[in-house]
């Protein structure tokens with residue numbers, strides 16, 4: 001399929017729109033609807049698992065503005081899905097809309113959702129992919145790695161000082177970050193399928209690990225509360241709760257934890273520490289994004305945010321890059337800073 005200059009520009013815009021979504025169980029996707037002369041009619045993006053897909057979002061914003069999309073072109077960063085997951089199939093929504101042509105970047109590698117282009121073609125819509133496909137794949141490379149590994153997408157979250165401490169020398173850590181930053185972190189807990197901590201954190205903090213609303217009430221959707229490590233979690237520990245959504249996984253291996261969580265239906269897990277567990281995920285290359293709430297404060301000693309990385313010299317330095325997706329890579333939250341990063345793949349020296 002040949003692509004017009006307007007379609008290429010629309011795909012660049014769609015990639016930018018995609019970055020407004022949040023990372024997690026689903027890939028970042030953006031969509032732009034063009035009229036036959038190449039003018040933008042409507043745009044959309046996916047806001048995260050359980051919300052409208054980018055195509056449906058763009059169609060909804062066209063409908064809300066009273067714009068007729070009959071005969072229009074949909075430009076989207078990922079092949080439209082063909083399955084009913086948490087929302088309905090985009091291929092069918094596009095067929096119903098009267099859109100005449102669909103241009104997408106990357107093919108959908110998720111076996112369950114693939115087949116959208118074929119369904120569109122069968123329904124009489126001209127559909128073709130490959131426009132800026134590498135950019136789209138790069139945007140979602142960690143998500144694709146999680147899918148290929150049949151494991152959840154992993155967000156590691158820390159609340160740390162400027163000198164990278166997540167607890168003081170005596171083990172206390174409440175609170176390093178401000179109420180604003182802690183409320184912001186609850187957004188993540190409300191979004192993920194599971195929250196994970198090590199037995200050390202359970203012993204030190206007796207945390208609840210529940211998702212709360214801004215007013216402090218318990219959120220409707222609760223993540224599974226998971227603990228890794230061998231020390232038995234006491235019967236009276238708050239993390240056990242009363243809703244049965246608790247699991248202890250008696251291992252030190254992050255891959256084993258992820259396999260077990262995946263079997264429980266978890267597609268996005270937030271690792272909330274402590275430093276031993278967070279470090280184990282980073283060392284294993286199993287952290288897909290890092291959200292580091294950083295307080296302008298110093299502790300001088302205490303628990304390191306990431307222990308046991310096994311880095312002895314600059315040759316093994318673990319580098320990350322800023323990730324602007326989901327609101328920005330460095331965002332002030334109250335007096336603190338929320339840093340959002342993604343790992344740079346490590347290349348062995350030749």
Ligand SMILES: NC(=O)C1=CN([C@@H]2O[C@H](COP(=O)(O)OP(=O)(O)OC[C@H]3O[C@@H](n4cnc5c(N)ncnc54)[C@H](OP(=O)(O)O)[C@@H]3O)[C@@H](O)[C@H]2O)C=CC1
Pocket residue numbers: 157158159160165166167168171172173176197198199200201202204205228229230231232251252253254272273274275276277278280303307
């Ligand atoms: N500011 C923040 O963001 C946070 C701060 N904290 C603070 O951090 C401190 C706890 O951190 P930390 O002591 O590192 O505890 P962790 O919560 O990381 O738990 C560590 C324990 O988990 C088990 N474990 C699980 N996986 C591994 C592994 N891969 N390697 C080794 N052990 C493993 C071990 O216990 P076992 O023998 O049972 O197997 C280990 O002692 C507390 O002071 C807490 O207040 C905690 C969370 C977040």
Ligand SMILES: Nc1c(N[C@@H]2O[C@H](COP(=O)(O)O)[C@@H](O)[C@H]2O)[nH]c(=O)[nH]c1=O
Pocket residue numbers: 158159173174175176177178181182185197201205206207208209210272273293
């Ligand atoms: N100390 C610290 C955090 N600590 C994390 O929050 C857990 C407590 O959760 P809960 O009992 O559900 O409120 C605690 O065990 C640890 O995982 N989080 C932050 O955003 N900022 C902070 O300064």
